[in-house]
Amino acid sequence: xxxxxxxxxxxxxxxxxxxxxxxxxxxxxxxxxxxxxxxxxxxxxxxxxxxxxxxxxxxxxxxxxxxxxxxxxxxxxxxxxxxxxxxxxxxxxxxxxxxxxxxxxxxxxxxxxxxxxxxxxxxxxxxxxxxxxxxxxxxxxxxxxxxxxxxxxxxxxxxxxxxxxxxxxxxxxxxxxxxxxxxxxxxxxxxxxxxxxxxxxxxxxxxxxxxxxxxxxxxxxxxxxxxxxxxxxxxxxxxxxxxxxxxxxxxxxxxxxxxxxxxxxxxxxxxxxxxxxxxxxxxxxxxxxxxxxxxxxxxxxxxxxxxxxxxxxxxxxxxxxxxxxxxxxxxxxxxxxxxxxxxxxxxxxxxxxxxxxxxxxxxxxxxxxxxxxxxxxxxxxxxxxxxxxxxxxxxxxxxxxxxxxxxxxxxxxxxxxxx
Amino acid sequence: xxxxxxxxxxxxxxxxxxxxxxxxxxxxxxxxxxxxxxxxxxxxxxxxxxxxxxxxxxxxxxxxxxxxxxxxxxxxxxxxxxxxxxxxxxxxxxxxxx
Numbered sequence: 372x373x374x375x376x377x378x379x380x381x382x383x384x385x386x387x388x389x390x391x392x393x394x395x396x397x398x399x400x401x402x403x404x405x406x407x408x409x410x411x412x413x414x415x416x417x418x419x420x421x422x423x424x425x426x427x428x429x430x431x432x433x434x435x436x437x438x439x440x441x442x443x444x445x446x447x448x449x450x451x452x453x454x455x456x457x458x459x460x461x462x463x464x465x466x467x468x469x470x471x472x473x474x475x476x477x478x479x480x481x482x483x484x485x486x487x488x489x490x491x492x493x494x495x496x497x498x499x500x501x502x503x504x505x506x507x508x509x510x511x512x513x514x515x516x517x518x519x520x521x522x523x524x525x526x527x528x529x530x531x532x533x534x535x536x537x538x539x540x541x542x543x544x545x546x547x548x549x550x551x552x553x554x555x556x557x558x559x560x561x562x563x564x565x566x567x568x569x570x571x572x573x574x575x576x577x578x579x580x581x582x583x584x585x586x587x588x589x590x591x592x593x594x595x596x597x598x599x600x601x602x603x604x605x606x607x608x609x610x611x612x613x614x615x616x617x618x619x620x621x622x623x624x625x626x627x628x629x630x631x632x633x634x635x636x637x638x639x640x641x642x643x644x645x646x647x648x649x650x651x652x653x654x655x656x657x658x659x660x661x662x663x664x665x666x667x668x669x670x671x672x673x674x675x676x677x678x679x680x681x682x683x684x685x686x687x688x689x690x691x692x693x694x695x696x697x698x699x700x701x702x703x704x705x706x707x708x709x710x711x712x713x714x715x716x717x718x719x720x721x722x723x724x725x726x727x728x729x730x731x732x733x734x735x736x737x738x739x740x741x742x743x744x745x746x747x748x749x750x751x752x753x754x755x756x757x758x759x760x761x762x763x764x765x766x767x768x769x770x771x772x773x774x775x776x777x778x779x780x781x782x783x784x785x786x787x788x789x790x
Numbered sequence: 791x792x793x794x795x796x797x798x799x800x801x802x803x804x805x806x807x808x809x810x811x812x813x814x815x816x817x818x819x820x821x822x823x824x825x826x827x828x829x830x831x832x833x834x835x836x837x838x839x840x841x842x843x844x845x846x847x848x849x850x851x852x853x854x855x856x857x858x859x860x861x862x863x864x865x866x867x868x869x870x871x872x873x874x875x876x877x878x879x880x881x882x883x884x885x886x887x888x
Contacts (some may be wrong), residue, residue, distance in 0.1 A: 611838075612836075613836030613837065613838070614836075614837075614838045617837070622835060623829070623833035623834055623835055623836075624833065624834065624836060625832040625833060625834070626834065626836060627810065627811070627834050627836055628836055628838075628861070672808050673803075673808040673843070673859075674810070674811075674836065674841055674843065674861045675861050675864065676838045676861050676862050677861070677862055677863065677864060681791055681803065681864075683802075683803060683804045716831075716832045772828065772831075772832040773824075773825075773828040773832065785831050785832055786810075787810075787834075788808060788810075
């Protein structure tokens with residue numbers, strides 16, 4: 372599958388780039404499939420890829436309402452990490468990390484996964500103790516974590532204000548060196564090509580408008596491109612889960628849709644070669660290979676499907692950036708955008724069979740969906756193929772909220788805007 | 791986004807605290823109906839369109855408000871005090887009640 376070699380690059384350059392094979396076919400939907408995956412984002416595409424690769428299920432359609440990768444897979448800040456406190460999260464995200472580490476080889480597509488580390492800052496001794504506790508919990512489960520002193524942090528990120536006169540002086544941090552960033556569009560394209568080459572139909576501009584039913588059982592979907600039947604219908608529509616579940620007659624879910632903004636500055640020389648998170652607010656920043664600083668903060672804080680944010684959060688995020696990096700005050704912001712997140716009631720996702728017969732549900736990614744892309748698809752494909760969860764996603768049920776089994780890493784309770 | 795508080799008039803959104811889905815009904819404190827408690831704590835209507843929600847003017851008069859706001863456009867069509875305000879019937883429909 373060496374589709375992009377030095378030889379093919381040269382050959383196509385000489386022949387006017389007319390003969391490149393498209394990365395995926397523009398499929399028209401067939402009348403029926405074994406599995407329909409609703410949602411052509413990272414999670415839907417990786418689900419289709421692992422269904423074909425790991426379980427030999429290739430009679431699969433991925434239905435995407437817009438163009439491929441137009442949703443959150445292209446709107447996130449590309450951070451990949453597995454630095455969680457609770458074992459269910461740590462095991463799942465560490466599985467994802469291991470898939471990330473081999474993803475470019477697996478897909479034969481360069482997703483530019485760069486393990487530049489993720490450093491969480493602490494600004495009080497209590498917070499530093501809390502990071503030590505989390506680091507210990509991670510190491511207990513075989514995940515790398517190390518505490519860093521302020522002097523070590525100053526050497527790693529010289530532009531950071533580590534002085535005692537900073538608004539929130541830095542007392543230390545927790546580093547996961549295997550964390551990093553990836554090129555998010557390439558992740559979507561690589562999974563799409565991998566699924567396509569194994570026979571999966573990727574159908575773009577095909578919006579689901581309703582579900583076909585036989586009693587309670589879901590037997591297919593009606594779409595803007597006609598009715599399509601399937602033995603199994605899998606939802607990977609995080610951000611729009613509320614909307615799509617309403618089409619199935621389920622009005623309430625333990626999920627709220629919120630808008631999260633992200634920002635990028637003009638290109639700069641390399642100044643930050645890790646992912647950095649602020650401890651006295653919600654702020655994270657990394658630098659793209661192109662040189663732009665990519666950063667974000669809190670949700671806007673109220674239900675929204677608008678894919679655009681409001682000014683108070685812009686103001687807050689910029690203040691947080693300047694609290695850490697006063698030297699960036701004159702850097703110009705190039706773009707800002709918003710993506711709609713499924714905020715679940717405990718901050719953890721849902722990957723499960725049901726809730727209706729014939730339906731499979733993957734949702735509730737809050738703002739951690741990108742790093743989960745490989746494991747989410749891997750576990751969801753397992754769940755669809757075998758009609759039972761893998762041990763990695765077994766805790767992420769829909770009914771955990773009603774059985775006292777919430778997985779609340781931050782301990783915030785059922786207030787989604789705080790997760 | 792501006793929210794028009796019935797006491798204070800139009801104020802910037804940063805003065806308000808969002809309290810979410812305004813269709814939820816809190817069971818009586820002594821209620822042992824677990825389904826009702828679960829629904830109150832965890833289940834949310836999450837429409838793309840008009841949403842009936844509770845906000846508190848925490849940076850102002852501290853009144854709790856019932857706001858109908860469109861989640862696609864952020865346009866606010868009505869604001870009233872939470873107590874005695876308008877209430878959507880969608881949840882009752884979903885549960886098959888009257």
